[in-house]
Amino acid sequence: MDRRIARISLSAALALTLVSAPFAAASDKAPKAKETPKAEAAKPEAQHQEMMAAMMKMAMPGPMHELLKPMVGAWKTTSRSWMAPGEPILSEGTCENTWIMGNRYMQSTHKGDFDGKPFEGMGLMGYDNQQKEFVSVWCDNMGTGLMMSDGTADASGKVFTLMSKMPDPATGKPMDLKMITKVIDENQHTMSMISMKDGKEHLDMEITYTRMK
DSSP: HHHHHHHHHHHHHHHHHHHHHHHHHHHSOOOOOOOHHHHHHHHHHHHHHHHHHHHHHHHHHOOHHHTGGGGGGGEEEEEOOSSSSSSEEEEEEEEEEEEETTTTTEEEEEEEEEEEEEEEEEEEEEETTTTTTTEEEEETOSSOEEEEEEEOTTTTEEEEEEEEEEEOOOOOOOEEEEEEEEEETTTEEEEEEEEETTTTEEEEEEEEEEEEE
């Protein structure tokens, strides 16, 4: 009798296990409870904060911007321009370089003469943290366009080479330009503008900047 009862109990336990197992498996696979509206609303806010933090980091001036510091100030300029073979055209003027927008850009204002005519020009130069290159834009009263340039500094941080394109005044075709700025010391720097014509480099202009004291 005891053995019979034991067999019945064992059969009942086995049947209970077989019946309850599918329910246990089903409960494991059941979809998780949905996040609360509050948690869902917090996600976009967190993503927004991360994006703003990344943008602020990219927007901060850094060591590369500091390389422009020796060129900030008031300068007397002496220019030599080679518009044709022979002796260069000599010009004099002034330049004021100032930091703007929290030392993110150096603004340049030029005044003087060119070939006996009044000359004025304006430029911006900075360092693009995202593109990891120096960038500049220039305009003056001898044209109606904007010249965009970008480039790098050498290992010393005192020689900047920026490249640009502009129409050749003689042919109207695109022409490559190279601008090389060399910081000699705190009181002097130079800028050379070189054009590429027929696969050869041609020095078009050289400006010497001497700090005004």
